[in-house]
Amino acid sequence: MAQLNIEETKTNLKAKKFLMWLFLVSSFIYFAGLTSGFIVYTAGSANRGIKTILPEEFMYSTAAIILSSLTMHLAVRAGKGLRFGSQQLFLALTFVLGIVFFVIQWKAWNVLASRGIMFSFNKNASQSFVYVFVWSHLAHILAGLGLIVGAMLGRVRNIAQIRNVFRLEITSIFWHFIDILWIYLYVFLLLNQ
Amino acid sequence: MSSTAKHTTLELHGHHDDHGHHKETFITKYIFSQDHKMIAKQFLVTGIVMAVIGMVLSILFRIQLGWPEKSFPILEAFLGKWAEGGRIKPEFYLALVTIHGTIMVFFVLTTGLSGTFSNLLIPLQLGARDMASPFLNMLSYWLFFISSLIMVGAFFVESGPASAGWTIYPPLSALPTAISGSGLGMTLWLISMVLFIASSLIGSLNYISTVLNMRTKGMDMWKMPLTIWAFFLTAVLGVLSFPVLVAGVVLLIFDRSFGTSFYLSDIVLQGQVLPNEGGSPILFQHLFWFLGHPEVYIIIMPALGITSEVIATNSRKPIFGYHAMVYSLIGIAILSFIVWGHHMFVTGMNPFLGGVFMITTLIIAVPSAVKTFNYLATLWRGNLRFTPAMLFGIGLVSFFISGGLTGVFLGNAALDIPLHDTYFVVAHFHLVMGSAAIFGMLCGVYHWFPKMFGRMMDDKLGYLHFWVTFIGAYLVFFPMHFMGLDGVPRRYYAFTEFAFMKEWLTVNKFISWAAIIAALGQVAFLYNFFHSMFFGKKAVQNPWGSNTMEWTTPVEHLHGNWPGEIPTVYRWPYDYSKPGHHEDFIPQTVPFSETMSSNLPHDFEGNVEAERIQQEWVKTHQAEKV
Numbered sequence: 001m002a003q004l005n006i007e008e009t010k011t012n013l014k015a016k017k018f019l020m021w022l023f024l025v026s027s028f029i030y031f032a033g034l035t036s037g038f039i040v041y042t043a044g045s046a047n048r049g050i051k052t053i054l055p056e057e058f059m060y061s062t063a064a065i066i067l068s069s070l071t072m073h074l075a076v077r078a079g080k081g082l083r084f085g086s087q088q089l090f091l092a093l094t095f096v097l098g099i100v101f102f103v104i105q106w107k108a109w110n111v112l113a114s115r116g117i118m119f120s121f122n123k124n125a126s127q128s129f130v131y132v133f134v135w136s137h138l139a140h141i142l143a144g145l146g147l148i149v150g151a152m153l154g155r156v157r158n159i160a161q162i163r164n165v166f167r168l169e170i171t172s173i174f175w176h177f178i179d180i181l182w183i184y185l186y187v188f189l190l191l192n193q
Numbered sequence: 194m195s196s197t198a199k200h201t202t203l204e205l206h207g208h209h210d211d212h213g214h215h216k217e218t219f220i221t222k223y224i225f226s227q228d229h230k231m232i233a234k235q236f237l238v239t240g241i242v243m244a245v246i247g248m249v250l251s252i253l254f255r256i257q258l259g260w261p262e263k264s265f266p267i268l269e270a271f272l273g274k275w276a277e278g279g280r281i282k283p284e285f286y287l288a289l290v291t292i293h294g295t296i297m298v299f300f301v302l303t304t305g306l307s308g309t310f311s312n313l314l315i316p317l318q319l320g321a322r323d324m325a326s327p328f329l330n331m332l333s334y335w336l337f338f339i340s341s342l343i344m345v346g347a348f349f350v351e352s353g354p355a356s357a358g359w360t361i362y363p364p365l366s367a368l369p370t371a372i373s374g375s376g377l378g379m380t381l382w383l384i385s386m387v388l389f390i391a392s393s394l395i396g397s398l399n400y401i402s403t404v405l406n407m408r409t410k411g412m413d414m415w416k417m418p419l420t421i422w423a424f425f426l427t428a429v430l431g432v433l434s435f436p437v438l439v440a441g442v443v444l445l446i447f448d449r450s451f452g453t454s455f456y457l458s459d460i461v462l463q464g465q466v467l468p469n470e471g472g473s474p475i476l477f478q479h480l481f482w483f484l485g486h487p488e489v490y491i492i493i494m495p496a497l498g499i500t501s502e503v504i505a506t507n508s509r510k511p512i513f514g515y516h517a518m519v520y521s522l523i524g525i526a527i528l529s530f531i532v533w534g535h536h537m538f539v540t541g542m543n544p545f546l547g548g549v550f551m552i553t554t555l556i557i558a559v560p561s562a563v564k565t566f567n568y569l570a571t572l573w574r575g576n577l578r579f580t581p582a583m584l585f586g587i588g589l590v591s592f593f594i595s596g597g598l599t600g601v602f603l604g605n606a607a608l609d610i611p612l613h614d615t616y617f618v619v620a621h622f623h624l625v626m627g628s629a630a631i632f633g634m635l636c637g638v639y640h641w642f643p644k645m646f647g648r649m650m651d652d653k654l655g656y657l658h659f660w661v662t663f664i665g666a667y668l669v670f671f672p673m674h675f676m677g678l679d680g681v682p683r684r685y686y687a688f689t690e691f692a693f694m695k696e697w698l699t700v701n702k703f704i705s706w707a708a709i710i711a712a713l714g715q716v717a718f719l720y721n722f723f724h725s726m727f728f729g730k731k732a733v734q735n736p737w738g739s740n741t742m743e744w745t746t747p748v749e750h751l752h753g754n755w756p757g758e759i760p761t762v763y764r765w766p767y768d769y770s771k772p773g774h775h776e777d778f779i780p781q782t783v784p785f786s787e788t789m790s791s792n793l794p795h796d797f798e799g800n801v802e803a804e805r806i807q808q809e810w811v812k813t814h815q816a817e818k819v
C-alpha cells in the first residue's frame with residue numbers, strides 16, 4: 001500500500017514538474033512575441049532602432065546571473081546528496097546574486113536614461129522596447145526569488161525529502177530558464193544595438 | 194538517510210489518511226473546491242450565466258437595429274442615461290457589441306466550454322484521480338470568476354464599458370479620451386482580460402500535463418477518445434498563442450497609461466496634436482491576430498471533439514476515420530498559426546504576403562473538410578438515436594459546413610477586400626464559430642448532464658430547445674450574407690442615413706424578431722437545466738450505452754473518482770456494434786479475453802501470442818458448431 005502511494009505521489013510530482021516546463025514554454029512565447037514585435041516595428045522605418053551602445057552594466061549583470069546559475073546547480077546537488085547545510089547556503093547565495101543582478105540592471109537603465117533614452121514620450125519605440133524586455137525579465141527574477149525562498153523555507157520546516165527535492169528541481173528549472181532567457185535578450189539587444 | 198526515508202513514508206501516510214476521512218465543509222465542497230468535477234460544474238454555471246448576459250446584450254442592440262427610429266420607454270427604465278428617451282445611445286450601442294463579442298468569444302466559448310468539459314472529462318476519460326495540480330485548477334476558476342465580475346462590472350461605471358470592438362484596435366482603445374468607452378471601461382476590460390488569460394493559461398497547462406502524465410494503465414495516446422485529443426490540442430494552442438496577446442496587451446497598457454508610442458502616431462484628438470509619434474497600430478493587429486486566429490480554433494476544437502464522441506455513441510457505429518480525425522485536428526492546430534494575415538488583407542499589406550496568407554488559409558479548409566466528411570460518414574447508415582445531444586451534434590455539423598464555406602470566400606484576398614467589415618463576415622463567424630461552438634457546448638451539456646448531476650434532463654424540452662435554436666440561428670445569420678454582399682458594413686449604429694442601406698431595414702426587423710424568438714427558446718433550456726439538477730429523473734450509471742471510462746465511475750461522485758483501483762484500458766473507445774458481440778457496445782475497460790466472439794485480427798496490434806490464442810478459440814468454437 002505504501003509502495004503504491006509512493007508511486008502515485010511520484011507520478012503526481014512528475015506531472016507537477018511538467019507544469020513548470022509548460023509554463024516556461026508560454027513564458028518564452030511571450031518574449032518571442034515581444035521580440036518579433038520589435039523586429040516588425042524596427043524594420044518599418046530607418047528612424048527606428050536602438051541607436052545607442054548598450055551600457056556595460058548589462059554585461060556585469062550577465063556575469064552575476066551566470067554565476068547564480070552555478071550556485072543554483074550546487075544547491076540542487078547538495079540537496080539531493082542530503083547535505084542540507086550547503087543546500088541552504090547555496091540557495092542563499094543564489095538569492096543574493098539575484099538581488100545583485102536586479103541592482104545592476106537598475107543602474108543600467110539609469111545610464112540609459114542619462115543618455116536621454118526614455119521609456120515614455122519617445123518617438124522611437126524601439127528604445128521603449130528595451131525597457132519592456134528588461135522589466136518583463138525582472139518580473140521573472142522576482143518570481144524566481146520567491147521560489148528560492150519557498151525552497152529554503154521548506155527545508156527549514158523539514159518537509160519530506162521527496163518534496164524538498166521537488167521544490168529544488170522546480171526552482172532550479174525556473175532559475176536556469178531566466179538565466180538563459182536573459183542571455184537570449186542580451187544577445188538579441190547586442191545584435192540590434 | 195534512514196531518517197529521511199522514514200519521514201517520507203510517514204508523510205505519505207498522513208497524506209493518504211486524510212483522503213479517506215476528509216472533512217468536507219460547505220466551503221471546501223462547493224466554493225473553494227479542488228475536485229475537478231466540482232470545478233467543471235462551477236465553470237459551466239458561470240459560463241451559462243455569462244452566456245445569458247451576452248445574449249441579453251445582443252437583444253438590446255438587435256432592438257436598436259430593427260427599430261432604429263422607435264422609442265421603447267422600458268429601455269430607459271432599465272438602462273437610465275444609456276437609453277434616454279427610450280432609445281439606445283450610439284456610444285452605448287458600441288459598448289454593447291464590444292462586450293457581447295468579448296463575453297461570447299472568451300468567457301462563454303473559450304473558458305465556459307473548455308473549462309467545463311476539459312475539467313470534467315480529462316481525468317474521467319483517461320482514468321486519473323484528478324488534475325495534475327488541483328490547487329492550480331481551483332485558482333484557474335477563481336481568476337476566471339473575478340475577471341467575469343470585472344467585465345460585467347464595467348457596465349456600472351460612469352463612462353460605460355469598453356467600446357472599441359472585441360478586437361480593441363488602437364488607437365481608439367489606446368487613447369482614454371477618444372470616446373467615452375476608451376476611458377475607465379477600457380482599463381477594466383484590460384484588467385479583466387489579463388486575469389482571464391492567466392486563468393486560461395493555468396487551465397491549459399494543467400490539461401496538457403494531465404493528458405501527458407496521468408493516463409491510466411493501457412491508455413496510450415491512440416486509445417484516447419477524440420474529446421481528449423481535441424481538449425489536449427486546444428490547450429496546446431492556448432499555451433502557444435495567449436502569451437502573444439499578453440505581449441500585445443502589455444504594450445497597449447503602456448501606451449494608454451505610461452506615455453509610450455508603440456501603437457500611436459500622428460494623431461489629432463479634439464483639435465489637439467498628440468505628442469505620440471512613430472508608433473504603428475498595425476503592430477497591434479499582428480500581435481492580436483496571431484492569438485486571434487488560433488483563438489477561433491481554441492473555441493471550435495473542443496466542440497468538434499465533443500460531437501465526435503456524441504455522434505459515434507448515438508450512431509452506434511465506430512467513428513469514421515479515427516486517425517484521420519486526429520491528424521486533421523493536428524493539421525488545423527499547426528496551420529492556425531500561419532493564417533492570421535487573412536484578417537489584415539486591407540491593412541496595406543504587401544500583396545505578395547497577402548498571397549501567402551491566402552494560400553495557407555485555403556489549405557486549412559482541407560482538414561476542416563476531412564472532419565466534416567468523417568462526421569457524415571459516421572452518421573451514414575448508423576443506427577441513429579436522436580437524443581437531444583445527438584441533435585445538437587448534428588446541428589454543429591450543419592453550421593460548420595454552412596459557415597465554413599463562406600470562410601473559403603473570405604480567404605481569397607480579392608474577394609475579402611470588398612467583403613471585409615461587412616455583414617458577410619458577421620454571418621461567416623456567427624455560423625462557423627458562434628452557432629457551431631454553442632451547439633457543441635449544448636451537445637456536451639445534454640450528453641454529460643447525467644455524469645455531472647446524477648440526473649437526466651428532460652428530452653421533450655430538449656427537442657423544443659433544439660428546434661427553436663436551430664431554426665432561429667439560421668434565420669438570424671443567413672440573411673446577413675446578402676446584406677454583406679450588398680456592402681452593408683458591420684458595427685454601424687443605424688442604417689437610416691444611406692439610401693442604399695435603407696432597403697435592408699425590413700430584413701433587420703426580421704432578424705431581430707428571429708433573434709428574440711430564439712432567445713426566448715433558451716428559457717426552455719435554462720428551466721430544464723436548473724430544474725433537472727434537483728428534480729430530474731435519477732440517472733443510471735451508463736445511460737447512453739457508452740464505451741468511454743467516465744461511465745465506469747459510480748453515479749455518486751467521490752473524491753478520486755473510482756472507489757478502488759483505477760480500471761485498466763484494453764481497447765479503443767469506438768467498439769460500437771461490433772459484429773459477433775451480444776451487445777452493441779464494448780467499454781474500453783473490457784479485455785479482449787472476454788470478447789472472444791467479436792475479436793478481429795487487427796485488434797491485437799501484432800501481438801502474435803494473442804492472435805494464436807484467438808485462432809485456437811475460433812477453431813474449437815467452429816468445431817462445436819458443427
Ligand code: HEM
Pocket residue numbers: 360489490492493535536554555557558561597598599600601603604605609612613614618621622625626627
Ligand atoms: C474553412 C476555414 C475558414 C476560413 C478559410 C476562414 C476565413 C476567414 C477570413 C478570411 C476571415 C476574415 C474576414 C474579414 O475580416 O474580412 C474570417 C473571419 C473570421 N473567422 Fe473564419 N475562416 C474559417 C473558419 C473559421 C472557423 C472554424 C472559425 C471559428 C470557429 C472562424 C472564425 C472567424 C471569426 C471570429 C472571424 C471574424 C473576426 C472579426 O473580424 O471579428 N473562421 N475567417
Ligand SMILES: [Cu+2]
Pocket residue numbers: 485486489532533535536
Ligand atoms: Cu482567422
